[in-house]
Amino acid sequence: MPDSTAHRIQLLQGDITKVKADAIVNAANSSLLGGGGVDGAIHRAGGPAILENCRKIVARQGGCKTGEAVITTGGRLPAQYVIHTVGPVWNGGHKNEPALLANCYRNCLALAQEHGLKTIAFPNISTGIYGYPKDKAAAVAVQTVLHYLAQHDVPEQVTFVVFDPENLRLYEEQLAHLKS
Numbered sequence: 001m002p003d004s005t006a007h008r009i010q011l012l013q014g015d016i017t018k019v020k021a022d023a024i025v026n027a028a029n030s031s032l033l034g035g036g037g038v039d040g041a042i043h044r045a046g047g048p049a050i051l052e053n054c055r056k057i058v059a060r061q062g063g064c065k066t067g068e069a070v071i072t073t074g075g076r077l078p079a080q081y082v083i084h085t086v087g088p089v090w091n092g093g094h095k096n097e098p099a100l101l102a103n104c105y106r107n108c109l110a111l112a113q114e115h116g117l118k119t120i121a122f123p124n125i126s127t128g129i130y131g132y133p134k135d136k137a138a139a140v141a142v143q144t145v146l147h148y149l150a151q152h153d154v155p156e157q158v159t160f161v162v163f164d165p166e167n168l169r170l171y172e173e174q175l176a177h178l179k180s
């Protein structure tokens with residue numbers, strides 16, 4: 001892994017709705033019609049234009065499957081776009097959860113690349129209401145993103161936005177291995 005790849009990854013603790021990236025990622029559900037957690041925060045802060053876009057996508061393709069991703073406007077957010085992805089619900093780890101979670105990260109990055117977006121910020125998908133163990137989710141997130149960046153020049157920069165102190169510590173651990 002070239003050192004320069006790891007340096008395209010940043011870690012930030014805080015509220016993703018305040019992050020000024022070309023796109024922020026939403027940990028949505030397959031209805032795409034909103035929910036709690038980071039999903040609720042993004043729709044509240046971004047305003048109704050995001051839900052209007054989501055409704056059009058639902059009318060066209062009927063929601064979003066686990067591991068897949070769709071893109072909408074960022075509405076009033078500082079980010080231009082929101083990429084909505086649906087993480088797996090944790091079911092003990094024997095229902096293909098790691099592969100589905102990796103698909104989320106890869107499909108978001110591919111969608112960003114298709115739209116020529118240089119910067120993207122991810123929340124810790126599935127680690128809230130969906131109950132994915134945070135240590136396992138952090139390892140999947142960091143490994144999947146690194147692997148993608150090593151093979152693609154765009155997006156140029158990926159930010160992991162951690163909300164709680166446990167995720168901050170876990171991501172710091174994951175990234176320390178890489179940059180040392």
Ligand code: AR6
Binds near residue numbers: 017029034123
């Ligand atoms: N900024 C950054 N991260 C946040 C924020 C925020 N403003 N708010 C929460 N987090 P969750 P999931 C973190 O539950 O587990 C929704 O109802 C939070 O601490 O938002 O993928 C959807 O509609 C956690 O680490 O998403 C789905 O039904 C992470 O974001 C379901 O929840 C993800 O927690 C998806 O569950």
